Amino acid sequence: MDSFEEASIDIKMEIFEAIEDNYRGVIVNMKKEEPMDFLKFHTMLKASISYWRLKGKKGVWIKLPIELAHLVNAAVKEGFWYHHAEATYLMLVYWIPHEIPHTFPAYASHRIGIGAFVLNQDGQVLVVKEKSGDMTGTWKLPTGVVDEV
Incomplete structure (x- = not known):
């Protein structure tokens, strides 16, 4: 009988740095000074959502500077939608517990x-x-x- 040793694979996924809000959500402030390509952003976003889901988070806010607008499509593919836009950024949101309605406030x-x-x-x-x-x-x-102001 052949025997083999089970290998342990240590996978470390890079996730976005986020600030926890007061409503069991997280806020990601993307920096225009930190360029990112579409594939890396998409991979990190999927890993981050999985991580936040495991941590019991509900809402995700991503503030995306206009200089990183090429990443919008990746976020939309993961289920994000537009909350609001200003001259220099776009705010995207994602609701993790899909089975209940979101509680994001409307924008002014x-x-x-x-x-x-x-x-x-x-x-x-x-x-x-x-x-x-x-x-x-x-x-x-x-x-x-x-x-x-």
């Missing part, structure tokens, strides 16, 4: 604006002249918006 979709109608004792209305934009030089009621 509104801007705060204000307009005023000011009337003095003499019945005069306050108007202002635009200094910039499409309406430069136009007299109008005072208005404004608050930009996100």
Whole structure:
């Protein structure tokens, strides 16, 4: 009878560094200074999801700088979807326990604006002249918006 020794294979999969959030999820902040090719990203992503699933994590957030946009397709293939986009990055999300609905909050979709109608004792209305934009030089009621900080 032939005998053989069972070999132990030690496989070490590289996973993404992640910050744990307060809701049993993780946040991955990809760095534009750390270029990554599609195959390595896809392999690490699959290994990371498996690891986070074993650790009981629920949500995964990946902040992907615009310089790494070539990696979006790999994330989408693994089930990630777009949460929101800004000028310099795309935020992707993934819900690990597929059997229950996700609890990701919706992204803000509104801007705060204000307009005023000011009337003095003499019945005069306050108007202002635009200094910039499409309406430069136009007299109008005072208005404004608050930009996100």
